Amino acid sequence: MSSDPSSREARPGKIDATPVKHPGRWVAVAVIGVLVAMFANMLFTNEAFEWPIVVDTMTNEPVLRGLLIGTLWVTLLAMIIGVTVGVTLAVMRLSPNPVLSYVAFVFIWFFRGVPRLVLLTIMGSLGVLFQGGMDIGIPFDYLFFNLTGLDGDMRFLTLDANTVFVGVTGGAIGLGLSEAAYMAEIARAGITSVDEGQREAAAALGMTPSKTMRRIVLPQAMRVIVPPTGNELMSMVKDTSLLGAVPVTNELFFQLEAIGSRTFKIVPVLTAACLWYLIIGSVLMFGQYFLEKRFNRGYGTRVSGPAPATDPESSQGTPA
C-alpha cells in the first residue's frame, strides 16, 4: 500500500507550522521592564546611595580584613567542623549501636534547637563556667587523691576558657557545631538514599562495614549531599554576620556597621554589605556547579563513550 509509488507523492513532508502565540509573555516583559527601569532610575538618581562612598567602604582596609578573617576564614573553619562532625553524627545516627545513635540524636536535637545568635553569645560567656580554666587530664582525679590522702593532680594542660572560646576560635566552634547538626541530617539523607544492594554487593566482596561506608556508600551519598551543602555554605557565609555576638570584631558586617554608625552613611554602608555578600555568593554558586558535575559521574545521561548496542537499564542510573 504505502509501497505504491503513486502514493509516495502524497506522503506528508517537512512540517512548517505557525507556532502558538504567547501574548501573555509580552505583557509580562512590558510590566517587568517598567519596574526594572524605575528601580534602576532610583539607584542612580537617589542621592542617599552615594555610590563613591559605597566603593570606598567596600575597599576600606578594616572592612577587607573583616571580610578575610571574620567572614571567609570563619566560614571555612565552621564548614570543616560542620561537615566532619556532621558526617560522623550521621554515621553514628545510623549505627546499629543504640548508644551512638542516641548520642547523635541528642546532639542534633540541641544544636538544631538553639538559635545561632544565642549559641554564639553563649560561646563568648563560657569563661564564666570555667573560671579556673579548663583542665585536660584524668577525669575525677581528685577522688583518687582525696581517698589516698596524697597530694597532687593528674592534669596535664590547663586552657583558659576566656581565650579559647572568645574570638575567631569560639565563633568557628559555635557556628561549626550548629552546622554539624544540619549537616548530620543532610548526610543521613544522602546515606539512606544509596541503594541497599550496594552495601550487599560490597559485603559479598568481603568488604567490612566501615570500608563499605567509606569506599562505596559515602561517595555515592555525596551526589545527594553536595547540593544542600552548597545551600548550607551560603547560609554560613551570611551567618558569620552574627559573629559580633561572641564578640568577633574582625568581621565584615561588624566593621561596616561601625563605619555606618560613625559616619551616619547608613544606606551606602548597607549597600556595601549586600554587594560583598552577593559577590561571595556568586563565586560559590559557580564552584558548586563544578562540584556537582564531579559527583554526578556515572549517573544520568552518558556524556562520552560509544553508544551501547541496546538501551541501558534505566532502573540503574537515576537521571541527574
Place this chain on the structure above:
Amino acid sequence: MSEPLISAVNVSKSFGDNEVLKGIDLSVYPGQVVTLLGPSGSGKTTFLRCINQLETINGGRIYVDGDLMGYEDKGGKLHTLTDKKVAAQRREIGMVFQKFNLFPHKTVLENICEAPVMVQGRKRREVVEEAHALLEQVGLGDKAAEYPNQLSGGQQQRVAIARALAMSPKLMLFDEPTSALDPELVGDVLAVMRDLARSGMTMIVVTHEMSFAREVADEVVFMDDGVVVEVGPPGEVLVNPQHQRTKDFLSRVTADEEDGGVVEHIPDHVYRPGEPRT
C-alpha cells in the same frame, strides 16, 4: 567421594513470624553446578543469601570448605563472629545479584579492581592486568573505561560476574542472574555462566532458566514452601519428577515456554528494602 564444599544442615530462617526456611539440608561438592528451582516465595533466594551471610540463620549450620559460617564453636558454645571475620569468610564466596549492583560511581575496571586491591591488598598493577583478562573472558574487553550506566543490562551482569571472579572465589552464588534482563540479553549471560561451569567452578544458581538447569546443572534442587522437595540430576527431576509439587511447577513453567513465552519473564519477586526476602 570427596568432602562437600558446602554443607547445609537443618538450616532454618524466619522473618518475624514468617518461617521462610524450614530445615534445609544440602551438600554441594567441589566443581558441582547446582540449580535451585521453585516457585516465588519458596525460599531459594533466602537460602542462597544465608550461605554468604547476607541473612543470618536462626537454626542449623552452614559449612563452606569445612568452616562454620558466621560462628565460632568454642567448646560446644557458639560465638558470633566479628564483622571482620564474617567479611573474611565472604571473600571466598562470589555472588551475582539479580539487579547486578555494580558500583555506579566507578568505571567497569574500578568495579572489578576495588575488592582485590582494597580487601585482599594486592598490587593494583597486577590486578588491573587480571581484570582486563576477566573482561575478555566475559566478552567485554573494550568496556573497561565505561561507567555501568553506559552498559546494557546483560553487559552489566557480565561485569558483575567478572567482579566476583576477580576475588578468585572457591564458590559462586547466582541469585536469579537473568531475571532482570531483556529476553534477548539473557543468552550472553548464560553463555558466560556455562563457560564458568565448564572450567570447574562450583556454582549454586537460583534461576527460572529451565534450559540452563537441563544442560549445565549436575544437580537440580526443587524447593517449595521452605523445604527441599526433591533433589537429583536434571534428567530425573526435570524429566520424571517424583512429587506432585514438582510436577505442578514444571508443567506451569513449561507451559510458559511452549507459549513462546520466555521463562525468565515469570513475574519475579523484586526485593524492596525492608521486606522479607523470598
